[in-house]
Amino acid sequence: MAKDNLSAEAITRDLETVFIGQRVLYFSSLTSTMEIAGEQARQGAAEGTVIIAGEQTEGRGRLRRAWVTPEGNIALSVILRPELSCLPSLIMLASLAVVGSIESVTGLRAQIKWPNDVLIGGKKVCGILIENDLQGNRVNYSVVGIGIDVNLRLADFPKIQPIATSLSDELGGEVSRLEVIRRLLVAMERSYFVLSEGGSLYEEWRDNLVTLGKNVRVKEGDSVHEGVAETVGQDGSLLVRGADGGLTKIVAGDVSLGN
Template structure:
């Protein structure tokens, strides 16, 4: 029997006051992020969620394509936080996804800096944060989240060694509806705890699989290698190079290396 995956079923008795109060569901979209930007221009309420049953042109960090065929989760959440809270949104979203997977699928997700969710070393979720700030005021922030629920990595040769899905890890199907509802509840719980962000930072830090490991970090202009020593309160990675130099990295793609 096909699971009811409508906006009504997602919001029914959800119990949130901001995130998920309004859900806009589309069976198919090029990109939930693009649609969320359009909704911002229409002055969408904070916490509005855009969900696509199938996303055709999703993008992750560094403009990588993000596959989201039917049966997976692709959504974007519109937020208007204080500018001081902006660095914590990626942490917040990562924690919310990890907690939701634990609650619904009983798996043990880990976070690879800054915001990839892994299970058994393979990527199951990607998170993208987009924001616009003007004169120390956040015009908008959009958290895009893509979760592989039913994706068969073997069907996509370019990712079969690095990606997985919840169904593949469990060996059975889980409810997308239950996972989305849990995710919205967890996001709201964490969002409402801002600006008291210390607990968010510490939980995010404790879930990072990256720390203490030898890594390479690739950005649009260079590649650095060293030991991922720590992360600061704004989410930047502190990388200790072999020459002893400590580098602060704001963004990049991390690959775990053998020591």
């Protein structure tokens, strides 16, 4: 278990950001950071407010799947109030920030699996969930949820050992959650400023995708698409080339990777 004594004060102290992470609400144990962040956003919380749980007991991932985060790992949600045009890029922002913070703290090479996972050595180390509240063409708020397996002992979770990993398992020793969080928040803000100023994260995101060039099986609702993941669109969609030569655009789905 991590001994880095997470606290709001430790996270915000001399944090080199303008607004992301300048207000942090830390809970030693919480059902879901996404739920609390949504409540805070609806109550008018400042953009950049971060909700962090030392332990998350009833979190959720995509498609409302269970997302439980034992103590010693990272479960956080960030409140943003972006322009509508920025919404497709939020997953790029979050996943690139995770990849960068992992590499800067641990030296480990992480890659992005479309649409919302981060892998190390082909195994999942992070999941990302983004929820938006819209009113017409106006974004009331977005909540970016990030869960990272930092000091998870995979030996305690044999069912997920073949598909998941943690930073500590990869390094053979404990990793500072505090340092990963601080680097993550700084990286998120830098990318958010790029988007706010009309810039793009597309090329960097595309170049960090492990999915491209692989045979994939994508479940999209009741439909299943198989083929080669050829490229991604500027809007974050995945383009899959089927056996018949046709190209299918997929906006969201569950991807299984082949060779």
